Amino acid sequence: MAGWLEWAEDFINEMSARNVPIDFFSWHAYCTEPSRIVNASNLYRERLDKAGYTETESILNEWNYVQGWMGEEFIYSIEKICGLKGAAFIMACMSEAQRTSIDMLMYYDARPSVFNGMWDFYTLRPFKGYYPFLWYGSFYDLKEVEYTRDDDEIYVLSGVDENGKSKTVITYYTNNDNAPEKTVSIDFGRSGEYDVFAVDENNSSELIATTTKTEFTMKVHTILLICEK
Numbered sequence: 308m309a310g311w312l313e314w315a316e317d318f319i320n321e322m323s324a325r326n327v328p329i330d331f332f333s334w335h336a337y338c339t340e341p342s343r344i345v346n347a348s349n350l351y352r353e354r355l356d357k358a359g360y361t362e363t364e365s366i367l368n369e370w371n372y373v374q375g376w377m378g379e380e381f382i383y384s385i386e387k388i389c390g391l392k393g394a395a396f397i398m399a400c401m402s403e404a405q406r407t408s409i410d411m412l413m414y415y416d417a418r419p420s421v422f423n424g425m426w427d428f429y430t431l432r433p434f435k436g437y438y439p440f441l442w443y444g445s446f447y448d449l450k451e452v453e454y455t456r457d458d459d460e461i462y463v464l465s466g467v468d469e470n471g472k473s474k475t476v477i478t479y480y481t482n483n484d485n486a487p488e489k490t491v492s493i494d495f496g497r498s499g500e501y502d503v504f505a506v507d508e509n510n511s512s513e514l515i516a517t518t519t520k521t522e523f524t525m526k527v528h529t530i531l532l533i534c535e536k
Contacts, residue, residue, distance in 0.1 A: 308332070308333070308334040308335065308351075309334075309369075310335060310485050311366070312327070312347070312350055312351075314355060315332075315334070315350075315351060315425040316354050317438060319332070319354050319355060319360065321369065322358070322360075322425060323358040323359060323360070325343045325487070326481065327480075329355075329360050329363045330363065330364065330434060331363060331364040331365075331410075332339055332351060332355060332360070332363050332364070332365055332366065332414065333366040333368040333431045333482055334351060334365075334366070334368070334369075335367070335368070335370065335415075335428070336367055336369070336370045337369070337370065337371055337372075337373035338370075338372075339372060339373070339374050339482040339528060340482060341381070341396075341399045341400045341402075341403040341404075341415075341462065341480070341530075342431065342459075343402075344367065344370060344404060344407070344409075345403055345404075345406070345407055345513060347407045348365060348367065348404075348407040348408055348524055349407070349408070350466060352365055352407075352408040359511045364410040364411065364495040365408055365409050365410050366410055366411040366413070367404075367409050367411070367412050367455075368410070368411070368413040368415075369413065369415040369417050370400065370412070370413070371388060371393075371414065371416075371422050371424070372384060372388050372393050372396040372424075374387075374482075380382075383485050385421050385422075387445045388421075388422060388423075388424040388436070388472065389423075389424050389434050389436070390424075390434070390435060391507065391508060391528045392419070392480075392505055392528045393424040393434075393435070393436050393437045394424065394434070394435035394436040394438065394486070394528070394530065395437055395479065395480040395506075395528035395529070395530055396480055396485065397424065397436050397440070398412065398441040398442070398462065398476060398478040398506075398530050399438035399462040399478045399480035400412075401443050402462040402463060402464040402476065402478060403462055405450060405451065405464065414440075419479050420505075421444070424436030425440065428512060433511070435506055435511060437492060438460075438506045438511060438512045438530070439476075439506070441512065442476055442512070442530075442532050443464070443476075445474065446464065446466050447476060447512055448468070448469075449466030449467060449468055450464050450466055450467050450468075451465070452465040452466055452467055452473070458489070458491075459487070460480060461477065461478070461479055461487070461489070461491055462477070462478040462479075462480060463475065463476070463478075465475060472534075472535040472536075473495060473499075473533075473534075473535040474532070474533070474534050474535070475532070475533045476530065476531065476532050476533075477491055477493070477523070477525070477530070477531045477533065478529075478530045479491070479526070479527055479530075480524045480526065480527075481527060481529070484527070485527075486527040486528050487527075488524055488525065488527075489524070489525055489527075490522065490523070490524050490525075491522070491523050491524075491525055492521065492522045492523075493521040493522070493523075493533070494521070494536075498519065499519065499533055499535050499536070500517065500519050500535070500536045501518055501519070501521070501534060501536060502514055502517050502531075502533075502534045502536060503515055503516040503517070503518060503531055503533050504514075504531070504532040504534070505524075505529065505530070505531055505533075506529070507526065507528075507529040507530070507531040507533075508526070512532070517536070522532075
């Protein structure tokens with residue numbers, strides 16, 4: 308399903324009327340806000356469940372940052388996909404998707420393509436967008452932690468390892484390129500010492516601090532990985 312929600316409902320209802328089993332339902336989302344992915348996933352899940360397809364997987368098999376498909380908006384989108392804003396969008400979407408019913412999430416694209424925000428396919432040097440995937444991969448062996456946040460532009464992914472040590476990614480993403488700095492305060496419920504890594508204008512997953520402080524001033528489209536020592 309490449310965007311038209313009403314088509315999805317017609318298709319699902321027709322398959323239900325014909326008693327056709329559906330193993331998976333795949334769909335696309337090209338947008339500028341992670342909330343678009345969340346809302347679409349809720350709608351598709353609701354329609355599948357209503358038609359009796361409660362076990363059908365919901366697979367977002369194409370997604371990336373796109374502001375528009377024509378003219379200057381498309382050029383702008385391609386430029387941002389390969390830069391810091393594209394990286395922040397990636398991390399924000401992957402973080403927010405954990406709170407949805409999406410079963411699989413496939414970024415488009417890691418192949419040679421203008422939509423590849425992960426690396427330069429001529430030099431194989433990583434773009435900023437490579438590091439959200441690197442960091443996300445480090446969470447697979449962790450236990451997910453429930454959290455609350457009070458800012459719609461701050462996205463969180465958090466977990467603990469087998470020793471109870473926390474790992475958290477904080478992303479400041481908004482489609483507004485001129486958004487001001489924000490001070491982000493994290494409450495882990497206990498004191499500790501943390502290694503802080505950054506993806507920002509000057510860093511690509513480098514260690515920027517070892518600290519006991521959990522308050523950070525972040526520029527827009529900054530991503531921080533905070534690892535308890």
